[in-house]
Amino acid sequence: MSKRKKITVKSISTNILVYFILILFILPFLWMILASFKTQQQILDTSNLFGFTPNFDNYISVFTKYAFMDFIVNSFLIAVASTFLGLILGLPAAYAIAKYKQNGLGLLILIARIVPGISFLIPWFIIFSRLELIDTYTALTLSHTLVTMPFIIWVMIPFFESMPGELEESARIDGCTTTGAFLRVILPISGPGMITSSILAFIFSWNNFMFSLILAGEKTKTLPIAVFNFLSYSEINWGGLMAASVIITLPVLVIALIMQRFIIAGLTGGAVKG
């Protein structure tokens, strides 16, 4: 009761310290946004860091000169498709692992999360080349699903475990099969878990760089690759680079701000329960 009233010197200084650390962590984002509104000349002039009139030229040129809209569409389509495929493959698996305590399979999925992606990159390149699937949505979606699916399973196992068993039992008494109960009773009330895992799966696919680096081509180039390619121009166009970085980060930031509770739960959930 009296806890809320106690505003001590100590609690004030704790607050100040936490906010100071927070500002340190946010600073690179502010820097990115600031630079994206500067001209190249303003960025190179270090004597005046904050006194400038913001202009949108970098954003305009990113979309008109470099076809960024295409890359955004590519990234979005692949992230949605691989999240969807991850859900289709992952939800039944997570349910079976949670319900029948299939710890061995759980471990297999953990290994899929642990193995360095690069250890199968060469075979992927060879196989997808032979199948003439390089630079196709199919290859990129399949590769990204290897990221999204283990993640979805990992988030969903504790979610399914915490679900009361009576729900399914009463569905069975009403004449449902296990599959019927899963589809008609379990999945419809799994909304929060599915939202959490889908958002995180989407973000991880959206952020993926390594798989797209070898499997994407001109037609299917994703945003991270396009942004990275900015570096290879002879003189670095800092403003354009930062505008592109803002564009790629913005959707993720917005999702995080809206869905913060779900994201914290998803990112740290498995670990805490551990």
Added chain:
Amino acid sequence: MLYWIDKNVKWIYPLPAVLFVGLMMIFPIGYTFWLSFHEWSMSNITPPLWVTLDNYMSLFKDELFRESLWITFYFTVVAVGVQTVLGILLALLMNKHIIGKGLVKTLFLLPMIATPVAVGLVWVLIYEPNVGVANIFLQALGLPVQEWLASPDLVIPSLILIDVWEWTPMIALIVLAGLVSLPKDPYEAAIVDGASGLQIFWNITLPLLKPAIYSAVLLRLIDALKTFDIIYATTQGGPGTSSQTLNIYGYVLGFQYFQIGKASALLMVFFAIVLSLSILVISLRKKAGASL
């Protein structure tokens, strides 16, 4: 049919996921293992040539390989060590009465969910020797300016700083969640016994937090060992080879020099390191009382 599915749900439900992992991961790793015993340059004309252990031999004689092994461990151990300590301290701070705690937690999420390539490029600008804010900051403090990512000696510490910035919040959030769920009784008993704040932290809080801390460190160790995006986006292993981790060296060997056999041998060694480290940490966690 439906009845049969119903009887075997236990196996049929995970089957598509297991097949997918087998086809997309296990089989390709086996393929890499097979390639590691062959000499091949990815051409269609000449088939892979069986060379027994030649690739592994040339790997262990390769100075660049030993260097990349060292860089990988240096980066991983220092980065994870620093962020674990800072993360626990940050969690202890955030466990106090913080105004707008929800928003603070959300904003701390940003470094770890932002696209790594974009994060890397922003830090390239921050570290830029002439116009970067890192040197402007040093100058304001009256300290000598640095070359940061362009200096062979400083490049790994600079990369570690990025990793610490990116991942300290995750450790903090995991430990914070652990702190919130701690039981109250041991603390009341300790206060009655007149224990000091530091004693309480060492003897009660830290042991109780062990499972959460182990989980966080496990995740971070594995991911830090595999760091690719940030390093490739900022330095591509340079200057020279001074930030070339196993991950980057494997990529360079395979996709720039097309030394498929040697690259595969390196990747198998890398795979073995990551896997054995994971097994080690998982068993440590089990000892600490975690279930998986």
